[in-house]
Amino acid sequence: MYRRSFLETLGKTSLALPWTSILAGASVRVSAATAARSGVEPDVLARDEAFWREIAAEFSPAADFINLEYGYYHAAAVPTLEAELRAARDLHRRSSRYKRTQMREDHEAARLALASLAGVSPEEVAVTRNATESINTVIQGLDLMPGEEIVYSNQDYGSVVETLEQKAKRFGVMLREIALPLDPSSDEEVVQAYLAGFTPRTKLVVVTQMINLTGQVLPVRAICDAAHARGVEVLVDAAHAFAHVDTSIAELNCDYLGTSLHKWLCSPLGMGLLYVKREKISKVWPFMADMRLAATDIRKFEQLGTRPESAHRGILTAIEFHRAIGGANKLARLRYLHATWAQKVRTWPRARVLTPREARRHGAVGTLMIEGVDPKSLAQYWFNEHRLFTAPLGHPVIQGVRVTPGVPTPIAHIDLFVEAVQAALARFT
Numbered sequence: 001m002y003r004r005s006f007l008e009t010l011g012k013t014s015l016a017l018p019w020t021s022i023l024a025g026a027s028v029r030v031s032a033a034t035a036a037r038s039g040v041e042p043d044v045l046a047r048d049e050a051f052w053r054e055i056a057a058e059f060s061p062a063a064d065f066i067n068l069e070y071g072y073y074h075a076a077a078v079p080t081l082e083a084e085l086r087a088a089r090d091l092h093r094r095s096s097r098y099k100r101t102q103m104r105e106d107h108e109a110a111r112l113a114l115a116s117l118a119g120v121s122p123e124e125v126a127v128t129r130n131a132t133e134s135i136n137t138v139i140q141g142l143d144l145m146p147g148e149e150i151v152y153s154n155q156d157y158g159s160v161v162e163t164l165e166q167k168a169k170r171f172g173v174m175l176r177e178i179a180l181p182l183d184p185s186s187d188e189e190v191v192q193a194y195l196a197g198f199t200p201r202t203k204l205v206v207v208t209q210m211i212n213l214t215g216q217v218l219p220v221r222a223i224c225d226a227a228h229a230r231g232v233e234v235l236v237d238a239a240h241a242f243a244h245v246d247t248s249i250a251e252l253n254c255d256y257l258g259t260s261l262h263k264w265l266c267s268p269l270g271m272g273l274l275y276v277k278r279e280k281i282s283k284v285w286p287f288m289a290d291m292r293l294a295a296t297d298i299r300k301f302e303q304l305g306t307r308p309e310s311a312h313r314g315i316l317t318a319i320e321f322h323r324a325i326g327g328a329n330k331l332a333r334l335r336y337l338h339a340t341w342a343q344k345v346r347t348w349p350r351a352r353v354l355t356p357r358e359a360r361r362h363g364a365v366g367t368l369m370i371e372g373v374d375p376k377s378l379a380q381y382w383f384n385e386h387r388l389f390t391a392p393l394g395h396p397v398i399q400g401v402r403v404t405p406g407v408p409t410p411i412a413h414i415d416l417f418v419e420a421v422q423a424a425l426a427r428f429t
């Protein structure tokens with residue numbers, strides 16, 4: 001139903017807009033490549049380098065280094081960037097007439113497209129600037145009383161934890177941190193870790209769907225079911241999971257979810273999504289007041305003043321691009337890229353992969369530590385000597401180097417990384 005209404009809206013608006021040819025061009029090329037392999041299982045397609053070369057041709061990475069740090073944000077495909085730039089030129093040409101006559105149409109088209117992708121109602125989706133804003137909106141916007149409790153984990157994202165700490169300091173809310181297992185043997189083990197933090201005063205639990213430090217994917221649905229059975233609401237941080245391991249918010253059955261879209265949806269920079277279950281919208285105060293809208297209207301979360309809608313248009317291309325590859329194909333490829341290096345390296349002495357082994361518990365993001373080697377020195381060595389760009393992590397629980405291939409990464413780059421690990425083991429004795 002939502003898919004249909006999205007297409008109807010897109011049909012109405014896109015005919016008049018200059019970016020349609022770009023949108024069609026990219027998705028037609030990618031769809032043709034995918035259609036030529038129809039019937040091929042995602043796990044088999046994941047190993048088809050010729051197919052992934054066709055997809056990679058839609059990106060334009062820098063030639064002077066090898067990017068194995070697609071985790072901060074994932075570069076947009078060139079057609080997405082072009083759609084955004086064309087829209088930016090259009091906005092500046094038409095100036096305030098655009099804002100006064102067409103802006104809302106672009107907001108609605110982006111909302112419909114995203115809701116369709118996420119399998120939820122457009123009346124539950126707000127387009128924000130990033131995960132930080134979406135998650136802050138919920139934590140700061142919920143009325144919690146002094147002494148009421150929020151449960152979170154020792155591996156949640158730094159700025160999310162800081163938002164919780166500010167909430168505690170400002171309103172007397174109590175925080176309860178639980179310790180997550182690094183390589184759980186069952187979903188139940190993870191659920192039990194969260195439940196260990198619950199008390200009768202627990203009102204909210206914050207769950208990171210994919211841990212940015214290790215790439216571990218958590219069983220969000222099982223956590224939501226267990227929390228709901230105890231009258232506790234769930235806020236999901238899906239910054240790394242959305243359009244990577246999953247796009248279906250409906251299946252998670254959470255109450256609130258925040259994600260960036262410039263990570264794994266490969267959208268223009270500065271785009272995020274906030275999902276709030278319909279009956280919860282009125283409970284959450286928006287960051288920026290908008291008293292003209294009903295408290296139940298999801299659009300109240302989009303009152304951000306003047307912002308560039310060029311990104312809203314670019315996101316339509318990003319969604320078409322994602323759909324043309326196919327979410328399952330993309331996930332299988334990203335898992336394959338990670339598993340190829342992790343499986344080899346984890347058997348070597350002194351090399352410890354901090355990412356779970358089981359395929360369903362990881363995607364592209366992975367973290368490696370070499371015993372006795374400072375992560376910063378290691379990442380620096382790989383960049384200086386091998387031109388491989390990775391991300392060193394210095395975190396109380398996780399010390400290692402994060403290695404994140406992306407959609408355009410060829411398997412040859414993974415092979416280079418494996419060689420670089422071997423070289424590092426010889427270099428740092």
Ligand SMILES: Cc1ncc(COP(=O)(O)O)c(C=O)c1O
Nearest residue numbers: 130131132133157212237239260
């Ligand atoms: C788990 C997690 N949550 C939230 C964020 C914040 O995302 P953004 O900076 O796009 O708001 C990040 C960013 O890396 C993240 O990894």
